[in-house]
Amino acid sequence: MRIANLSDVKNDLSRYVAQVRRGGSVRILLRGVPVADLVPVERGGEEGADDAELAELEKLGLARRGSTLDARAERDLDRPGPRVSPGRGTGSADAVKVLLAERRSGR
Numbered sequence: 670m671r672i673a674n675l676s677d678v679k680n681d682l683s684r685y686v687a688q689v690r691r692g693g694s695v696r697i698l699l700r701g702v703p704v705a706d707l708v709p710v711e712r713g714g715e716e717g718a719d720d721a722e723l724a725e726l727e728k729l730g731l732a733r734r735g736s737t738l739d740a741r742a743e744r745d746l747d748r749p750g751p752r753v754s755p756g757r758g759t760g761s762a763d764a765v766k767v768l769l770a771e772r773r774s775g776r
Contacts, residue, residue, distance in 0.1 A: 672696045675704070 671688065675697050678685050685695050685707060695707040726732035738746070 670694045670696055670706075672698060675699045678707070 671685075671693060673685065673695055678695065678697055689695060689707050689709050692709060694709070696703050697705040697707060723732060723734065727734065
């Protein structure tokens, strides 16, 4: 493991990343104190861990994998919802009137 000061890493990041891509690692120091390690990414490790975690949540009944949407369903998601016209008993002004009437009647 190579050790480097943060200022050196900032000034020559591409060189340190190239070293890590070749399988090395770099410990980064800030004022002489280790603060981070620059290490290679494990191939497939993150996705595999996510799949394993999701499988465990499914097994416990806490999650369910979604299904893929067809083109029609995707278009429907982008459509606006229904409009509610005031004055037909469902507008917000009418709801306020009903609420105030209930409060006045003591219900």
